[in-house]
Amino acid sequence: MIHLGSHRVTTDDLVDHIAASYHDPNAPHLPHPRMGLWRRLIHNTGVRQRYWTRPLPEATKRTSVGERAKVAFGDALELAEAAAREALHVAGLDPGDVDAIVTSHTTSWTVPGLDVHLVERLSLHPTTARISLTTLACAGGAQALVRAMEYTKAHPGARVLVVAAETLSTIYHQSESTPQSFMYRALFGDSAGACIVTGVTDDTPPAGFVATDPFELVVPNSRDRYWGAIDDEGLHFESTKAAARAAADAVPYIADWLGDRPREWAAIHPGGPRIIDDVIAGVGLDEKQGRHSHDSLAENGNLGGVAVLDVLRRTHHDPPVPGDPGVLAAFGPGFTVAGVYGTWA
Incomplete structure (x- = not known):
């Protein structure tokens, strides 16, 4: 289940806001001389719209790191609770039926984390096992599925609630004017996603994605691709030109x-058009198999750790042929990869 921020921000809205906010430093009545470059970068992300938890003027105003983190986590928690409740409802589960919860959240610092807050808000049993992932960013949803899969293997029949939530609009800072900062603010949207992972037993026949083999990777010598940084304004994402080829560098692994092993479909993290296309081609599939990832990117933006869960949701709505094998994969700072191979039931 996916819950998006309530404020739709189109790419045209974003471009207009940036054009009105940045002017030629030598002639303030004129547009900024790099506006043409920024506009091209923004449109090249492939994102038509994204949804933020706060309206554009509020999300882009300057504020302290403390206030920004407080708002970002509060909004992420609201989205996470809504997505989790819907996932439980669709699965026909009560809160007490959940054996473990795996959470992923990166875009605001808090202690205790998302896992503890959700145990209380959802009225999960106080002894529910918790696995809290906090620094994985875009790889979070896939990594959470890997951890949930491992839990169900160790505890046959267990029911694991997976929840990822990110308020990525918090990385928008008016003080930044680097090309990558405009690309990132155009890419990202706010959301939460949740699903139930259940170990297959005689009493629970498989349905949907049946995961059979997990994969984890830290690409060697790749910490220069992209990373997070915190200063007095809040969280920023930084990157070098090497970030553009990071996914392609991971493909051989x-x-x-x-x-x-055969593969007939893929759910690939929609981090950007090039990431999708490089990975789809790299695993031997045709471009049609990237449609759900491209659609997610265009309609919602890059949702960080939630993104691959949105692609998986779209795959459920337009499913492969039962029995077809496929692969799910997402990429995060580091440069890291989390993936799962399996079949569609």
Whole structure:
């Protein structure tokens, strides 16, 4: 289940806001001389719209790191609770039926984390097992599925609630004017996603994505690709030109993991058009298999750790042929990869 921020911000809205906010430093009545470049960067992200938890003027105003983090976590928690409740309802589960919860949240610092807050808000049993992932960013949703899969293998029949939530609009800072800062503020949207992972037993026949083999990778010598940084204004994402080829650098490792196993479909993290296309081609699929990722990116933006869960949701609505094997994969700062191979039931 996916819950988006309540404020729709189109790419045209964003471009207009930036054009009105940045002017030629030598002639304030004129547009900024780099506005043409910024406009191209923003449109090249492939995002038509994104949804933020706060309206554009409020999300982009300057504020303290403390206030920004407080608002970002509060909004993420509201989205996470809504997504989790819907996931439980669709699965026909009561809160007491949940054996474990795996959460992923990166975009605001808090202690205790999302896991503890959700145990209380959802009235989960106080002894519910918790796995809290806090620094994985875009890889969070896939990594949470890997951890949930491991839990169900160790506890046959267990029911694991997976929840990822990110308020990525918090990385928008008016003081920044680097090309990558405009790309990131155009890419990201706010959301939460949740699903139930259940170990297959005789009493619970498989349905949907049946995960069979997890994958985790830290690409060697890749910490220069992109990373997070915190200053007096809040959280920023930084990157170098090497970030553009990071997913392609990971593809040989993914291909080696997959080996000669067949694959007929893929749920790839929509981090950007190039990431989707590089990975789809790298695992031997045609561009049609990237449609759900491209649609998610265009309609919602890059949702960080939630993004691959949105692609998986779209795959459920337009499913592969039962029995078809496929792969799910997401990428995060580091440069890291989390993936799962399995079949569609």
